[in-house]
Amino acid sequence: MVCCYAVRDGDSAYLIDTGFVGGLNVIEKALEQEGWCELTLKGILLTHGHLDHTLNAEAIASRHDAWVMAPGADRSLLEGDFSGEGLGRVGGVMQQAGAALLNYRKPDEIIWYQKETRFDFPAGIEIVPLPGHTAGHSGFLLGRHLFCGDAFASFADFPHLPPQIFNNDTEQAKVSLGVIAGMDIDGVFPHHCDKASPEVHLERLRRMAASIK
Numbered sequence: 001m002v003c004c005y006a007v008r009d010g011d012s013a014y015l016i017d018t019g020f021v022g023g024l025n026v027i028e029k030a031l032e033q034e035g036w037c038e039l040t041l042k043g044i045l046l047t048h049g050h051l052d053h054t055l056n057a058e059a060i061a062s063r064h065d066a067w068v069m070a071p072g073a074d075r076s077l078l079e080g081d082f083s084g085e086g087l088g089r090v091g092g093v094m095q096q097a098g099a100a101l102l103n104y105r106k107p108d109e110i111i112w113y114q115k116e117t118r119f120d121f122p123a124g125i126e127i128v129p130l131p132g133h134t135a136g137h138s139g140f141l142l143g144r145h146l147f148c149g150d151a152f153a154s155f156a157d158f159p160h161l162p163p164q165i166f167n168n169d170t171e172q173a174k175v176s177l178g179v180i181a182g183m184d185i186d187g188v189f190p191h192h193c194d195k196a197s198p199e200v201h202l203e204r205l206r207r208m209a210a211s212i213k
């Protein structure tokens, strides 16, 4: 239902988002299968503050003694307050209920990033602000690929924008989609998607962006 990614830099690994229910075991298993469990999991980068990306951040961070970075503009979401404004309000109520049900715990310590924050880890990764889905929603550019968070959901039969009820500002989300479509990159890694290649995901995104102009 939700994808997250691991990036390797030498003998360190970093997670981009942390998945949803059951994600904890799936992530640990995937790292093991790749032979990456010997690496030090140093950090967790969060694209935005929605529960299906952040639910396991606290558990993984404390298990691996990893830091957590999240967008400063999504601070209230990360702190467990999902009562959104406007279009996001219904989705906010749903997430609030989910957080209580699933016992969401905020990571002990969060390093808040802003659009101008520069990381030197993993080597060369850059923040690309993609607001709209949430105020702080961001992608991470690594080489010629972009981890694009929830800019869109990429399924062969039905690539789509996130449902309006989960967006802070759908018009802004469309603008952000256009920003990605115009980037000189080779592929994207979405967080709700099938197993197509990053190149195919990017093709779908560009087709979508062209159709909603």
Ligand SMILES: [Zn+2]
Pocket (backbone or CB within 6 Å): 048, 050, 133, 150, 162, 166
């Ligand atoms: Zn989301």
